[in-house]
Amino acid sequence: QLQMQESGPGLVKPSETLSLTCIVSGDSITSGVYYWGWIRQPPHKGLEWIGSIYHSGTTYDNPSLKSRATISVDSSENQFFLKMTSVTAADTAVYYCARLKTVGGYVDFWGQGTLVTVSS
Amino acid sequence: SYVLTQPPSVSVAPGKTARISCEGINIASKSVHWYRQRPGQAPILVIYYDSDRPSGIPERFSGSNSGNTATLTISGVEPGDEADYHCQVWDSTTVVFGGGTKLTVL
Numbered sequence: 655q656l657q658m659q660e661s662g663p664g665l666v667k668p669s670e671t672l673s674l675t676c677i678v679s680g681d682s683i684t685s686g687v688y689y690w691g692w693i694r695q696p697p698h699k700g701l702e703w704i705g706s707i708y709h710s711g712t713t714y715d716n717p718s719l720k721s722r723a724t725i726s727v728d729s730s731e732n733q734f735f736l737k738m739t740s741v742t743a744a745d746t747a748v749y750y751c752a753r754l755k756t757v758g759g760y761v762d763f764w765g766q767g768t769l770v771t772v773s774s
Numbered sequence: 775s776y777v778l779t780q781p782p783s784v785s786v787a788p789g790k791t792a793r794i795s796c797e798g799i800n801i802a803s804k805s806v807h808w809y810r811q812r813p814g815q816a817p818i819l820v821i822y823y824d825s826d827r828p829s830g831i832p833e834r835f836s837g838s839n840s841g842n843t844a845t846l847t848i849s850g851v852e853p854g855d856e857a858d859y860h861c862q863v864w865d866s867t868t869v870v871f872g873g874g875t876k877l878t879v880l
Contacts, residue, residue, distance in 0.1 A: 703871060717775065750817075758823060759862075759867075761807075761809070
């Protein structure tokens, strides 16, 4: 049974770097039919795609984040990561890791999400 | 970048039919996917490729896509259908979400 669990600090100071890990169990990140991605949701707002990564390391990013987000993968540990630099209060959100189909680009599985608050 | 527009809210009485729209330029040329998100929970997929239902999603949920509008239709609405609904497309390897629609069951 697939499980995806986000982990990382719940509080980050403005201008610092947000770092999250997604631990995947029950499926291999090297599966060729999926991307692995990060999606966030500010309080009382809609969903925003941050980016996705293929097991080969190829990444796809949301241009609106102006290259502040970096996604990487460790296939040996079946984990992938998000780093977001120069955070502000506007980056306060629930961050979800997710599994996306490579054909069609839809999310067929979501992590439970983790709230990250940016505040001094 | 591609933009998807949803109404902020839709209200419907129990047993009636709810229709939630998702507008985008020539959206019919893309595959539209829909998610339901109950309060405090992660979203779940309810419709993919415009009108396909994942296993476990009732037949009451259906989708269509034509012209500039995709529509999620929920027939025989139940109180448990009250949630936020999000549409999504995949545009040249970029994932785009609509702003979400809050469905209220009166």
